[in-house]
Amino acid sequence: MLPGSQLGVKAGKKAIDQALEDFLANARATLDAIDPNLAPINGAFTDFLAGGKRLRPLFALAGYLGAGGDLTKPHLERIYKAVISLELLQACALIHDDMMDGSDTRRGAPSIHRRFEEEHRKRDGVGDSASFGGAAALLLGDLALVLSAQALHLSGITNVQLERVNPIFDTMKVELMAGQYLDMHAGSRREVSVDDALKIATYKSGKYTIERPLHFGGALALTTPELFTIYSDYGIPLGIAFQLRDDLLGVFGDASLTGKPTGDDLLEGKRTALISYALSHMNGQSASDFKKRFGDRNATPEEIEQMREQINNSGAVEFIEKLIAEKTTLALTAVSNPRITAAGQELLTELALAATKRSA
Amino acid sequence: MLPGSQLGVKAGKKAIDQALEDFLANARATLDAIDPNLAPINGAFTDFLAGGKRLRPLFALAGYLGAGGDLTKPHLERIYKAVISLELLQACALIHDDMMDGSDTRRGAPSIHRRFEEEHRKRDGVGDSASFGGAAALLLGDLALVLSAQALHLSGITNVQLERVNPIFDTMKVELMAGQYLDMHAGSRREVSVDDALKIATYKSGKYTIERPLHFGGALALTTPELFTIYSDYGIPLGIAFQLRDDLLGVFGDASLTGKPTGDDLLEGKRTALISYALSHMNGQSASDFKKRFGDRNATPEEIEQMREQINNSGAVEFIEKLIAEKTTLALTAVSNPRITAAGQELLTELALAATKRSA
Secondary structure, three states: OOHHHHOOHHHHHHHHHHHHHHHHHHHHHHHHHHOHHHHHHHHHHHHHHHOOOOHHHHHHHHHHHHOOOOOOHHHHHHHHHHHHHHHHHHHHHHHHHHHHHOOOEEOOEEOHHHHHHHHHHHOOOOOOHHHHHHHHHHHHHHHHHHHHHHHHHHOOOOHHHHHHHHHHHHHHHHHHHHHHHHHHHHHOOOOOOHHHHHHHHHHHHHHHHHHHHHHHHHHHOOOOHHHHHHHHHHHHHHHHHHHHHHHHHHHHOOHHHHOOOOOHHHHHOOOOHHHHHHHHOOOHHHHHHHHHHOOOOOOOHHHHHHHHHHHHHOOHHHHHHHHHHHHHHHHHHHHOOOOOOHHHHHHHHHHHHHHHOOOO | OOHHHHOOHHHHHHHHHHHHHHHHHHHHHHHHHHOHHHHHHHHHHHHHHHOOOOHHHHHHHHHHHHOOOOOOHHHHHHHHHHHHHHHHHHHHHHHHHHHHHOOOEEOOEEOHHHHHHHHHHHOOOOOOHHHHHHHHHHHHHHHHHHHHHHHHHHOOOOHHHHHHHHHHHHHHHHHHHHHHHHHHHHHOOOOOOHHHHHHHHHHHHHHHHHHHHHHHHHHHOOOOHHHHHHHHHHHHHHHHHHHHHHHHHHHHOOHHHHOOOOOHHHHHOOOOHHHHHHHHOOOHHHHHHHHHHOOOOOOOHHHHHHHHHHHHHOOHHHHHHHHHHHHHHHHHHHHOOOOOOHHHHHHHHHHHHHHHOOOO
C-alpha cells in the first residue's frame, strides 16, 4: 500500500478538522485574555467553523500529496496546520458574502450578521440591532482573514516553504476579492453574458476553490513549475464545473440539503451562467416576465416554481449539465498525468466527483 | 551628523509615499489585467491612499531606526517597502470603520461606500445604490487587508526578518479587530466607564497605532526583547494620549482641518473617555438632556454647541488635557533610554509631538 493511500477525503477532513479545532482553541484564549466582552465572537467562530466540507484545505492537501510531499508524521502535521488557513479565508468570504447578499441563514443556522443582531436585541442594546449585527459580521470576517494568515505562520512550516507559498496565497486572495467584486458588479448590470458569468466562475471557483489551493499544496511540497501547470489544467475546468453545479443547486436544490432557502439564487437575483443562458433563450415576453420576479426576496413558492419552469423550458439546464460533464472530463484527463503521484491522482479524482455531484 | 538624522518625519513620509505609490501601480496593473470592470477599485484606492499622515509606517520606521537597523540604501529601501503594509492595513480599518459608522466623508472626500453608491447611481445600476456601495466598500476593505500582507512579502526583506515580524504583525491585527469590536460594543451599552474607554484606547491606539508599529520596526532590525519593552513603555501611553487628542478633536475640532463634520463624535454617539467622564460629572437632568441629543445624526448646530458646553462645564476637557499631558510625559521619559539610538530618540520625540498636538 502506498503511504498516501490512507489520505482519502475522509481521513484528510478529520485531520484538518482537528488542526482547525486546536488553532481555534488558541485563538479563543487570546481573545478571552483581551476582554470578556469578546466572548460572543468566540462562540460565533466556533459554531461557524464547525460546519463546512473543508474543500479548499483538501485540495491543498491533494496538491501536496500529488507533488510527492513528505508524508512522515511531523511534516504532514504541519501541512494540516497550514492548510486550515484556507478554511479561515473561506470563513471570511462567507461571512462577508452573507452580509452583502442579506442572507439570513448559512448551513441552516443564522448567518453571522443575524446572529449578532439577535444578540444585540436580546440584551436590549443601545442603537439599531441590524446595524450592530452588520458591524459585528464585518469585524468577524476581517478577523477570520487575519487568523487565516496567523494559522499559516503558526503551522511550523519552514521559511523556505513559507517563501514559496506566500506569493501564491497573496495572488489567491487578490483573485478572490476581484472575483467577488465582479460577481457583485454583474448583479448590478442589465446584461450579463454567459461568458461574463463563466469568467466570474473562473475567478471565484476555478482559481479560488481549486487551482490556487492545489498550487498552495504544491508550493508546500516545493514542487516545480511543470506541476503547477498540470494543476491549473485540472483546477480551472473543475472549478467551473463546481460553480455550475452550485448554480443549479441554488435554483433547484433541496433546502434541507443546501442549508439555504429554496430557490435562493432566484430570490437574490444572482446572475449565474444558468440564468444568463436561460434569459437569452427565452422569448421577449417570457424574459420580461422572468425579470419582474427575479431578485424579489418576497417571491411566493408558486412564483419560484414558475421561474424554475421557465429556466427548464429554455434548455439552460441541459446546457449547463453538458458543460459540467465536459469540464469534469477535462479535469479528470489532466489528473491522469504521471507527474502526479498515484496517491495524489486518487485523492484528486475523489475530490472531483465530490465537488460536482448532484446534491449539496 | 548621524546617518539617521536625515530621517525626520518629512523625509520618512516622502520615502513611504513613494514606496506606496510604486506598490499601488503594480496592484493596479494586476487588477486591470483581470477585468476592466475593476477600474473603479483602482481609482478609489489611489485617491484614498493619496491622503494620510503615514503615522503607523513612520512609527515602524522609528522602531527600526531606534533599534540601530541597517541604514544603507538597499536595506532602508526594503524597510520603506515593508512598512507600507501598515498603511494598507489602516486603509482597511478606515474603509470598514466608515461603513460601520455610516460616515459620509473621509479626509474631506466621500467615504468609499458613498463613492461606490454614487458610481452605481450614475450608471443607473440594477438594484439599490446604497447596498452596492456598502458591498463595494466591504470588498475594498478586504482587498486592502490582502494587499497589506502582499506588500510585506514583496518588500524584499529576508526570511529571517519576515520570521521575526510575522508574529508581531499577526498579533497587531488581532488586537486591532478586537479593539474595533470593543469600541462598537461600547457604543451599544448604556454604561461605559472612563476605564472601559481607556481600555479601548489602549487597543485601538496604544497598541495598534504606536506600540505594535514600533515592534514591527524593531523586529525588522532583529532587535532584542529588552527594546520591545522600552517601546511598549513609550507606545502605550503615547497611543492613549493620541486617542484622547482625537476624542477632543472629534467634539471640538475644526471641520476644515479634521475632514469630518463638526462635532462628528457627538452625531455618531461615540462613547469616548471624554464623554464617559463628562456624563459621570453632570447632574441627573443635564446628563439626561445630553443623552437625548447624543448620537442623533440630525442634531442642529445649536444642539451640537449645547452638548459641547455641557462637556466643557463638566470639567471633562481639563481632565482629558491633564491625562494627555501625563501620558505624553511618560512616553517622552521612556524615549530618553540610551538603548534607543540617538537618531531614533529624535524621530520618536518628533512623532510624539506630531501625534498629540492640538490640531488635526
